[in-house]
Amino acid sequence: MSEPPTTRRSSNRTETTPLGDHEPIRRSIEVEYWVIDEQGRLTEPGDLVEASPGVEREFIAPLLEIKTTPCETTAALRNELFERLNRVLRRADTQDKGLVPLATPVNEDSIADLPSERTRIQDQIIGADFEYVRHCAGTHIHVEQQPGREIDQLNTFIALDPALALVNSSPYFRGTRLTTGARSKLYRRLAYADLPHQGTLWPYADDTAEWEGRLERRYNEFVTEALDAGFDRETIESCFDPESASWTPVKLRDQFSTVEWRSPDTALPSQVVRLADDLVEVVEQLLDAEVRIGGDTGRITDDAVVLPAFETVQTYVDASIQDGLSSDAVRSYLDRMGFDVSAYDPLAHELDTREELTEEHARQLRLEYAARLEQDVQQARSVSAD
Template identity: 55%
Template sequence: MKTSVEVEYWVIDRKGELCAPEGLTGISPQVEEEFVDCLLEIKTTPCESVEDLAAQFVELLGETLREAKERGKGLVPLATPLDCDSIEQLPGDRARIQEQVLGEDFEYAKHCAGTHLHFEKRRVVDQLNTLIALDPALALLNSSPYYKGQRIAAGARPYIYREKGYAQFPAHGQLWEYAESVAEWNDRLERRYAEFKREAIDAGVDEAEFEANFTPDDAIWTPVRLRKCFPTVEWRSPDATLPSQILRLAGEMYPLMDEASRAEVRVEGDLGLVTDDGITLPEFGAVREYTDAAIHEGLGSGEVREYLGRMGFDVDAYDPLTEQLDRGPSLDEAQARELRLEYAAALERDVARLSEPEQYAHRKQNA
């Protein structure tokens, strides 16, 4: 089963100020600009194993960090920039249309940096439903409690993205219920696409321009997506964070998604359980409660920890950055700059460790 990852990182200068990537996105076709002027995305190609994924991701990230250092820049592995005012978006029709439809709420999306994990389509409905049930695992990578200097949740990014950015369109940005079939899932997509199109036209967007920039496959921003163009099932919930933590999560998700593509998957009760005999997913209402706790409390929630343990995760092996950088109910711009510099340095150390020969051998042994 092939897998790939996409991770977004904030770009800063030597003072910790957000800045443009400039030449960093010319390193490789796999290093791209995002839709705002201080964010870049590193994406791997589809890999045959977690070992291959780790090798490619670490190499790409290492190359980007070396180039960044030469240019007096750094990359920050945090879900939000912690404290800053308005972030400028780059010229582009898609982002302009979204802002035209969402209005001021689109500002929330500009403060979000995440991790997207892709898994090759196999038994699609079971894979989709398993990813939906595993959404509370976002707590394992929570990496910022702050939005514009205010502590708002253990996972500030999923909170502002789901609850604020798409408050007017909850069906477009929040977790969907389990799918009964691919056809039924695609019907949902078509309905949401039609709704978004109507709102765009009502907001003054030309219909032909809208259709040139959006399709049902890419007009929805739900945490779990079925992608036609890759083709994969995609999980978009985790924050951007240190690569060692991302790769640990990918290594635990991979066998779960593999099991979902070959073993029995059923929905029953509120607890959830993964065994060698199959996967029992909790009812969707329970999943929503676990996910809400994962966003607001993170691994501070005993129920989330117990649930993730039953679903096969080694919870104690994770150290979410959101807990490390908590500086109280608020922080100012100077503190934010210092923290960005601190975690940019932590990212460099993490990549250096992952690049060591013995670390590569360990990844190969455990892949």
């Protein structure tokens, strides 16, 4: 099927470097893992946060985040992530704890927050729906902004959002099958149902001024909601700014000078590194290509990056959440957009064996996948040593 005529061209494309003569593109990862005890029960990380640089608490008690620094190569990113993970796992082993690479805890009734004014504001604004966020563990991938191509890069990441299907890692919420990508549904469709502009994927942007205007509008809406909930402006503004008060899955980050993709689930670290590498490869291609928006299918070739209409992207996103890589349309789309789909084996499809899971089965699964994560780290370190 031939591609329909394109309807729009990204507006701020400039030639900033000669063909094929680009600086290395830096990338970094932030990945969250559930912490469990020897019986598979959720627990607090304790001093695991002191095991390595880049290890932090998240806003809920049993979640740990591991961050890398910006790295110029996939090998450097892999080495740093796996080294930091290995340090955490060594300490966890002495305490009979484990890290679970699943996007939800599978079956858990309620999860406690860490005390925080920022969390208290969100809890009041979002209300009971904020409980959905507490059951989500994800991955954020940062890719360095390319001068003069920032909006091309942002728009391309928006078009690539269906690639979340490559690492869907849990279909369950509170023991019940929700959908293939349960975290994406919890986060986008349920938690921010009453603040739809905050958590959903935003349309393509024409330029950075349009993007900044969106951030300001969303921030003003958020501040108004917080004021209505009884918080004072000084407290709100001390906890949030326009960049940090929106949870849209793709963000232009002025603070880090990156484009951040927040959609992927937490997953095995080897899967996350592969995904980051694939994103960087797409950015490398668009530097020497024309980026166009329009049509119904989308494709990446040697000389063009064609992004489908935003409505089409939304259709693929819905299928990625609902069916994941079981969707032929999603697989075909991601293949055209430069991904080797056959290289991915999402954990959600392994887990998706029944409609209901007991608490006992959930604990067993957490223990099983904590062991899988350890194997993934040890295998990568063995390959690196060779």
